[in-house]
Amino acid sequence: MNQSGQEAVQLLHIHSGRNEVRLAWTVGLFLLAVSAAVLPFGSIMLPEVKPFLPAFIAWFILGDILTAYMLFSRYRASRSLPMLILSCTYLYTGLITIPHILVFPGVFSPTGLLGAGDQSAVWLWTFWHGGFPVGILAYLLSQRLYTRPVESRKVLLYGLIAVAGTVLLVFAVYLLATRGNDLLPRIIQKGNFRILITSGVGPVVWALNLIALAGTLWKHRGRSILHLWLTIASLAFLLDVTVTLYSGARYSLGWYAARINSLVAATAVICALIYEVNRLYVRLVKQHDLLQASQTELKQANDQLLRLSSLDGLTEIPNRRRFDGVLALEMDACARSGKPLSLLMLDVDHFKAYNDHYGHQGGDRVLKLIAKRLERAIDGTKGTAARYGGEEFGIILPGYSMKEAMIIGENIRGMVEKERIPHEASASGSYVTISIGAYSIYPSMDTQREEIISLADRALYSAKAGGRNRVSYNGSAQA
Structure with missing residues (x-):
């Protein structure tokens, strides 16, 4: 048989x-x-x-x-x-x-x-x-x-x-x-x-x-x-x-x-x-109940896997992979609707020195705190904050103009500065600060994601070159 x-x-x-x-x-x-x-x-x-x-x-x-x-x-x-x-x-x-x-x-x-x-x-x-x-x-x-x-x-x-x-x-x-x-x-x-x-x-x-x-x-x-x-x-x-x-x-x-x-x-x-x-x-x-329980467990495992694959393990905000995916989707949506899209790229000033002085656990605590401040700053918007890598973060703001993006960027910079986290090893101040680069565009269907990130990074480098703890838009520093 x-x-x-x-x-x-x-x-x-x-x-x-x-x-x-x-x-x-x-x-x-x-x-x-x-x-x-x-x-x-x-x-x-x-x-x-x-x-x-x-x-x-x-x-x-x-x-x-x-x-x-x-x-x-x-x-x-x-x-x-x-x-x-x-x-x-x-x-x-x-x-x-x-x-x-x-x-x-x-x-x-x-x-x-x-x-x-x-x-x-x-x-x-x-x-x-x-x-x-x-x-x-x-x-x-x-x-x-x-x-x-x-x-x-x-x-x-x-x-x-x-x-x-x-x-x-x-x-x-x-x-x-x-x-x-x-x-x-x-x-x-x-x-x-x-x-x-x-x-x-x-x-x-x-x-x-x-x-x-x-x-x-x-x-x-x-x-x-x-x-x-x-x-x-x-x-x-x-x-x-x-x-x-x-x-x-x-x-x-x-x-x-x-x-x-x-x-x-x-x-x-x-x-x-x-x-x-x-x-x-x-x-x-009984088998139906077991199947339902298995399906529930499978869904929970899939949700957990999705969460792990799309969130940063340390800060628990979206990771680089999720950032890239959201940016591509929002670019397409803005291209179809004719709305602007703004991107903020930021990192912690003199973070390597902070790690060397306070240890990696101290550095992790700073990254977690900044991630929370980013989420608070974009609460109520359609924006997405993500850890881009190391001490660098990115914020996607679909539908926001240059002026609106600069206001949000300045708000974030001020929130971190007000925390007054001691940074004795900083060459530019006594506390932990961040530098932010901003870039706004009306994307078309042909606009490349790498192009936008590169221009926002260029603005970030300009903010660092201008003395750090500031927001720069396309190389034009704003105190």
């Missing part, structure tokens, strides 16, 4: 746990105990309860056809041919009970409907209880022969052929049991079917059910929920046949008890399937 087929089968076959096995053992032992207790008294005749048989058959038909439907759905999901055979086995047992109840004497008419003969009902019972173990054995054998999944395009075709074949088989058995009533060996006489045993037909049906039970136990040992309760169903069918044969007649104690075993056989697997569906639903919900 290919990987997809194996995964589908593993998903659908839920392993049985200790509680499930314990429950199955309890049900199995209960059925054995009740059947063993009934056997010595099985021939005791009880009143004929007219509604019992129709109610029993209705339950059986409903249970088996629902089981067949759920198994067929599993076949379509797993594309497992053995699962299709098991589905048709339950379809067969569900459908064959319909002619069985219709031809049963005394239910809908004294002699039965649909051309019933005096042996039609018992032969349909025989084909019913013999057909089930044959289907189980076919299922077990197919698991060894058909290990590859059905091709996807053939799943529905195979399913239709199997269902149609099962319906035709039931119809053929019905015709044999009614039209061929006089051709079949006599296994009942006036409601007494002890001849079932002496004719050998009953023991053959019993042996088939025993082999089916043994095969299910040997092959699967109840390792999955489905096969655990399929074993119980096979046991119930075997006990049904056993008690029926020993009861000897219709409406005896054994006959009624055998019908109870049939109900267990019809109910066990569908209950297991419903239980599995519920387990699969719970598993699906």
Whole structure:
């Protein structure tokens, strides 16, 4: 079986746990105990309860056809041919009970409907209880022969052929049991079917059910929920046949008890399937929750990665990469709208000397403080402040003219100066100061980002050359 087929089968076959096995053992032992207790008294005749048989058959038909439907759905999901055979086995047992109840004497008419003969009902019972173990054995054998999944395009075709074949088989058995009533060996006489045993037909049906039970136990040992309760169903069918044969007649104690075993056989697997569906639903919900949690964690990780990739690790403002990206976007936007764009480039005066005198930790504290002042200065604008590299920072001001940019630049310079951070190693003063270069332009679609940065840097060099602690616009110093 290919990987997809194996995964589908593993998903659908839920392993049985200790509680499930314990429950199955309890049900199995209960059925054995009740059947063993009934056997010595099985021939005791009880009143004929007219509604019992129709109610029993209705339950059986409903249970088996629902089981067949759920198994067929599993076949379509797993594309497992053995699962299709098991589905048709339950379809067969569900459908064959319909002619069985219709031809049963005394239910809908004294002699039965649909051309019933005096042996039609018992032969349909025989084909019913013999057909089930044959289907189980076919299922077990197919698991060894058909290990590859059905091709996807053939799943529905195979399913239709199997269902149609099962319906035709039931119809053929019905015709044999009614039209061929006089051709079949006599296994009942006036409601007494002890001849079932002496004719050998009953023991053959019993042996088939025993082999089916043994095969299910040997092959699967109840390792999955489905096969655990399929074993119980096979046991119930075997006990049904056993008690029926020993009861000897219709409406005896054994006959009624055998019908109870049939109900267990019809109910066990569908209950297991419903239980599995519920387990699969719970598993699906848990996996959905895990998926949502994983998606949330992934989003958080992506956000963190984006933050780390676009922010400077020391100052926690945008880094050079983010600066370049924003500048390109704002240039395009201003070129389309016809608005100006201003750029401020600044760095700390005599920063190397500060680092040498106060240490790198002191220098880091200065850079962090300046970054905060930059963010405060552009708060309320559409500007972006970034650490361009080392002690150099850049501020992008889309829509701001030269005059407005100079005002913001001077405001930033003054804010840093007012902090009065001691700088004993400075050659131009006693405190930490900054120099700023400004450049404004009405960009076009052909304007290069490097050109704007270069011109703003040139203004910054002019501010340094003019004595530092000042703002310079395109080389024109402003105190």
